[in-house]
Amino acid sequence: MTVGDYARAVLRSWLVVVVLAVLGATGGFVLAKLTPETYSSTGALLVTSDRGESTSELVQGSAYVQDLVATYVLLARSELVLQPVIDELELDTTPRALASTITASSPLNSVVIEVSATSRSPRLAQEITSAVMASLAVVVTNDVAPLDANGNPTVRLTVIENANEPRFAVSPSTRNYVLIGGLIGLALGIAFSVLRAFAWQTVRDRGDVQRLTTVPVLGEVVETRRGTTLPAAILNNPLGIEAESVRAVAANLNFLKVDGGLRSIVVTSAASGEAKSSLVIALGLMIAESSKRVLLVDADLRSPSLAEYTQLDGGLGLTNVLIGESSLAEAAQDWGTDGLSVLTSGASAPNPSQLLTSQRMTDLLAEARKEFDFVLIDCAPLLAVTDATWLGNQTDGAVLAVLYNKTTMRGLEKVLHAAEVGGLSLLGSVLTRVPRRGVSRYGVGSYGTQPAQDPTGLTQRLRRRGRAR
Known part of the structure; x- marks a missing residue:
């Protein structure tokens, strides 16, 4: 079949294509309305080091901290950090389940850790984010950071952006659901038209x-x-x-x-x-x-x-x-x-x-x-x-x-x-x-x-x- 044959096949079944596209968009709209709204709150921590007094020592300390940031990003979703959060907020969940709602990342070549938490309640999303940042700072300071000669931790985490209480839900996006549903329906309609043309092409002119x-x-x-x-x-x-x-x-x-x-x-x-x-x-x-x-x-x-x-x-x-x-x-x-x-x-x-x-x-x-x-x-x-x-x-x-x-x-x-x-x-x-x-x-x-x-x-x-x- 040529490109023209494909085009004619779609045109011949244009009503099916339109109906499936509309049904897909309608299904996306209904799904968006049935899906519970989810809110996300984000905060940021700065990782610093107290090591070094000279310029060369400070440069070495900065490189040392950057090496540790990737580790602390993973640590933010660990049981060691999340169990205190569950206990503090009296959440009815497990560290593993809570970890699925937590996102931690660090911008490239930076010593900043961004922590986000999602929840169906905007207030709870903010509380979880704040509690995770606080718990991470405590764990790093008390349990993970190396100590200097005086027994003091050489790395500390400082909150540079407090968790905000979100005003708008991040999902579901009704517009995206409708668009994706419409595209899926359109693709199904075109596929049906082409398959019909291959399997049961009738004489029309x-x-x-x-x-x-x-x-x-x-x-x-x-x-x-x-x-x-x-x-x-x-x-x-x-x-x-x-x-x-x-x-x-x-x-x-x-x-x-x-x-x-x-x-x-x-x-x-x-x-x-x-x-x-x-x-x-x-x-x-x-x-x-x-x-x-x-x-x-x-x-x-x-x-x-x-x-x-x-x-x-x-x-x-x-x-x-x-x-x-x-x-x-x-x-x-x-x-x-x-x-x-x-x-x-x-x-x-x-x-x-x-x-x-x-x-x-x-x-x-x-x-x-x-x-x-x-x-x-x-x-x-x-x-x-x-x-x-x-x-x-x-x-x-x-x-x-x-x-x-x-x-x-x-x-x-x-x-x-x-x-x-x-x-x-x-x-x-x-x-x-x-x-x-x-x-x-x-x-x-x-x-x-x-x-x-x-x-x-x-x-x-x-x-x-x-x-x-």
Whole structure:
């Protein structure tokens, strides 16, 4: 994936990224409010030496003291210093636990020791800091500092900055918590977007298809309103945006083969539920507009749908013709508009592959091309069975239905490989159920405001069937 691919992945999941960032910031705010406030008090001690009267002795004494400062910094958090503090303040804790609230440090090349104590009470933080400095000074003077010839300590600690009572809590910082929480949520959102793009990248525009193949994208079919099928929307309003989007696909079919034009095509998909059947019916309606005789053939014998969604009799159809029980003229039924006929799947057959690959099927296709100007065949998904490959080689080629935001890039890649292996000529692809909000980008618009009349009630029956497969 390129940088542009990563950017597109994040943009596609921008709502998830924003929601996670807001949730992270909200979580940080709540955590800050639930976390008890902590106060810190700081004081400072100066380490000096009484050794030496001459200049050289004073210099040696200063270097000697600097060597001792690091030791006294560690000593400030020892049990020897902290136990007297616990006893004096009557604290209900242990030296080890108290040491976790004490911080002692010394600025570089200095003889100053800074002592800090934290507590949930500002007053107690001040008292602990003062008590620790006092205890450290006593321990150094009485127990640790070297003695001179007279038995006096050579090092002493002097308080140069008394512990202050803090006015503001040092933690939690609501602003920092919110910022960190928001950044964590943002990072999770971006990670989710990228992982989703890697694991389940779906086709969202014609550019996704064009990155994998040189097969042309014939157009984008607009998603219908809820409860309405694509054929019903076209019959109800032949000048609506649904009809115009399919009309554009039908027009582009004319440019695929200049010499002689197309006479028969197979419409298939990568998997089931990618709106190939509704595309077949809709294309049939649009092609029949130009006074052509069009035949729709339901060759998806394992999961037929044309009879169900056109409300035609499915008991007589393709299988009956293939086994010699009926002729094409007897089995084909007029539907929808003048010049459009539908050959349903017919009676259920236990051997669909044998029927579709038979010589009788080849003869039937040749007969259909003589009787009709255009033959559209609804076939099973290409990745499920090889029916589409066989029938595609008996016709002018295949058109692939690609469902917006469902067909995965991996699935599309498998389809292209299967077509190449089977020698199937892919004429083009059609993006189906594209959101209506994006149709203006494709130059599709509505040229009529009044829906066409439906005296037979056909579109009402189609609406009740839900979306075509």
